[in-house]
Amino acid sequence: MGFFGSGLEIKKPDQVAVMRQAGLIVGETLEILRGSVRAGMTTADLDAIAEDHIRSRGAAPNFKGYHGFPATICTSVNDEVVHGIPGPRVIEEGDLVSIDCGCVLDGWHGDAAITVAVGEVSESRRELLRVTEESLWRGIAAARLGGRVSDIGHGVESYIRKQPGGERYGIVEDYVGHGIGSAMHMPPNVPNFGSPGHGPKLVKGLVLAVEPMLTEGTIETTTLPDDWTVVTDDKGWAAHFEHTFTLTDSGAWVLTAVDGGRAKLAELGVPYGGPAEA
Template sequence: MFDRGIEIKTPAQIESMREAGLVVGSTLELLRSTVQAGMTTAELDALAHDHIRSQGATSNFLGYHGFTGVICTSVNDEVVHGIPGTRTLQDGDIISIDCGAIIDGWHGDAAITVAIGDVPDEVTELMRVTEQSLWDGIAAARLGGRVSDISHAVETSVRAQGDYGIVEGFTGHGIGSAMHQPPNVPNVGRPGRGVKLVKGLALAVEPMVTLDTPNTRTLADDWTVVTTDGSWAAHYEHTFTLTDTGAWVLTALDGGKARLEALGVPYGGH
């Protein structure tokens, strides 16, 4: 640990986080390839539960403050924290699937947004913009930099691509021996502020971007967060760390190599 209770991992602990991250990544890819109109969100959750267990991992979502799923399933205007249940997915929906796993006490956390069948072009573009902002945020991280360098890059990426809402009430976070740790990683901000980026620090970056208002409210289930005006939202997340050679995305199956190199950023994994 160093100041403010922030957890710095050893290389061996980061390797365990990579193992957890690979479980998360493979679970999300399974769900991406499986989800279709007519499925319920509970059926998706059951698939995720079986896969996580088959990989020798446990879920960090199930039971978290009473949460009843191993994934969050947030559909259309639901931004984050949707509870899996009886909702049947329809052609034209989009769904954010947020997933986490634990290996040997170390956590991974990531999210994707998936289109069900044909969706409007503006929604496809919303998804692209949101995912791009995630990668631009990670690409801005450098050893010796600051957490808000990531925040600024996410915000700048989104603002440059259109008039979108960026949700500020929910943020990325530190991660390691617990799923949520300090520091927070906001999706807006000025660069050069906040915690210093050092080896052994692991962060989950997760932009949430909307077609209109960024304002949200929480439903009566005390979990599901929706936009106040019903506008649709996209959500992407990865867990990453920095090594001497660059960024290593622990929840990406290829470690983030392809996307980082496409952005001209050194890859720090192996």
């Protein structure tokens, strides 16, 4: 491990390999949660499922205790954008539930998020989910060795604005992606907007978490009195998707995707950069 530029942590291949194992546990956990979410359960139920799986795989939740956060995952429902605390809230038919999950394995971190529609939701809200998730992949697809960090945000924003009605979405600016490795949040910040060609250079061993958050309207948010849960000021609903990825000589490797990102990257015409077994 070394440091590059403005204190950026550059991992050795064996360290990235451990991050892949941490990321795989996160990806597995999110898939279990995606299949578990249903009306009538509580957000605390989801948290218990997540912690059980993470610990069963020999890892530990990295959110729990982070600056005092009391749970394994963040569960943000409807107009909650991010950092919602699991608890007694009962999930209802038609809810959008954003689940942010992380773990640490042998000192190395993984971090990813999904948003799940519970039962029947409106077409416009299904489109909000689709655009948010696809913009995440378009940001990853824009990353190339020798490029710049802002290329990722430009890829995210460009995709969103080109969608039918894309100008109506709020791209949250106060909460952005980040470097990740021996700590969960590290330099550099990875915004989901902006022009390309700026910021630190994208090099081998740099690992980034990309996490667009879109709203139905305003980008203005407020943190609730619990000091964690972030809600939209106009009560518009939100979606949040995230993956941790790195670049190799071969291409992109999505450490928190169960298949390493192979299928989606192929769909986008982006070379896959992970090992053959992923």
